[in-house]
Amino acid sequence: MTRAPLLSFLGAAGTVTGSRFLLRSGDATVLVDCGMFQGTRDLRDLNWARFPTDPGSIDAVVLTHAHLDHVGYLPVLVREGFTGPVFAPQWTPELARIVLTDSGHLQEEEAEFANRKGYSKHHPALPLYTESEAAGAAAAIAGVEVGTRFEVVAGVHATFHPAGHILGSASVLMEVPGGRSVLFTGDLGRPVHPLLAPPAAPVAADVLVTESTYGNRRHEDTASALQRLADAVVRTAERGGTVVIPAFAVDRTEVILSALTDLLAAGAVPDIPIYVDSPMAMAVLGVYREAIDRSDPCIRADVDAARLLEVGGRVKECFSREDSMAIDALESPSVVISASGMASGGRVLHHLVRRLPDRRSTVILAGYQAEGTRGRSLADGADALKLLGRYVAVRSEVVTIDAFSVHADSEELIGWMKLAPRAPDVTYAVHGEPASANALKTRMSTELGRTAVVPRWKETVRLD
16 A cells, blocks of 8 residues: 655744755655754754654755755754755755855854853753864755756655745745645745845645745835835934844845945935945855856846945955954944844854944844844843843844845735645645744635645644
């Protein structure tokens, strides 16, 4: 008797991060995405737990894009016994190598700092994986051209379709023996992005697994968001303060830079320096500029690579730790863009230690802030924040501008689903906190007439 194909939700179920979906069909086992959990302590602890299935039994991994919550667990999977191929859409291998090695480096650095300062619960504090382990795992990722159907393992095929979320992001259609198909959105982008072409319309699939990060919200319009960004920079400069923008190195930094350079060129913000303090962001910018220079189809036709870094020489690249420390010594108005986007780690923590107690300064939260992150605490009005082992007073202005998110909102998700040539038999809402996933589920049921489910973590469903 032939076994039914199965799908297990090993991550991003009931939460936004930790994307891990296990497909089992016949003798084949494929993991779609291999992400790191982020946010609250209990979620982060899952990265250290034993993987629910033997990594050595997984035949292949298919990645949708290069954000840590989709690729960040790969070095652990490899260390624990996975030896199969790893497939990803074009540009993702280059970005994943940057993201993973930086993640390993930061984890080693933060463990060393915690041991030196003595504030870790664990003695000694250890990194989840090292930079060397990350580099080894990243080297195994093979790029596949978007739109090309390929065999993942015997009997299982996949096709990537542009998702418009970050460079190289894709939704992936997985076809299993018996003729059944599953479309994973990955993270779906917005119809309008300053650099990227919009997501492709959904293809026909029997099952849809959709993100729901903004399943209960709508983004403000771009013009309003740009004005609020400009107003915040102007106010801060008039006070003599610094604007700190925690931003993901992959895409969010590029989106923010695009907005700021437009405002500078229009004279809408004062002529103050903009510091990009993230070696990873600078490396990612190089990949984006290469894609733009090649006129890659995933890039908007009207984008000019030079504009991202060359507006009157005001954008300053910071590579070394000394460069970063020099920014914190400045007393004149400036803008500092630094990773990570939810203030969960990286150089931005040092900038926040310096600027949060300063009433003249402003922190701009440009996008989604997951539960349990420092960014979420700031968005919720915290008056103190724990940074690098100690609490720091929050006296600076805090501004949240969700429109710079590169996730589709509720209206955009529903609009995208309406473009499908036929409705799936069932849709699973993942990558969302319970309120947003359930809100999107309700809309899919009532407005689209679809069978929609919010799966539980570790739940397994049949696909026949």
